[in-house]
Amino acid sequence: MTIYVSHRGAEELAALRLSDAPKPTGGHCPIQLLAAVPSEECGCPEELWDLNGIIYLIHMEEDDASGEIFVFAGDWETETMVQCATIEDLRAEMFQAHAELMRHGEEQEE
Ligand SMILES: [Zn+2]
Numbered sequence: 155m156t157i158y159v160s161h162r163g164a165e166e167l168a169a170l171r172l173s174d175a176p177k178p179t180g181g182h183c184p185i186q187l188l189a190a191v192p193s194e195e196c197g198c199p200e201e202l203w204d205l206n207g208i209i210y211l212i213h214m215e216e217d218d219a220s221g222e223i224f225v226f227a228g229d230w231e232t233e234t235m236v237q238c239a240t241i242e243d244l245r246a247e248m249f250q251a252h253a254e255l256m257r258h259g260e261e262q263e264e
Contacts, residue, residue, distance in 0.1 A: 158184055199241045205252045212248050214241045223248050225255070 167175035189202040203210040209226040221244035223234045238244045
């Protein structure tokens with residue numbers, strides 16, 4: 155694993171750990187929410203994420219309880235539709251899709 159500690163993480167770990175907490179590492183947070191905004195087309199909730207350098211845009215259609223997951227990975231992109239009730243559920247689907255993508259990538263390297 156890549157070691158990463160934010161300033162906030164160092165503060166929280168200092169409160170949780172008995173021994174000295176690790177110092178902030180600086181650098182790029184490997185998993186981060188880049189934006190949470192209404193869609194420009196329909197006003198639906200959207201979130202933009204960076205998960206290990208792969209960009210995900212999730213779009214929650216609250217009227218029909220469905221969501222879309224757009225994946226932008228540089229040289230390729232894909233789009234998946236899932237059934238889900240809330241943006242929280244859709245976000246969980248996005249993390250699941252990312253886990254499968256990471257697992258699939260590791261299999262290909264073998
Ligand atoms: Zn929409």
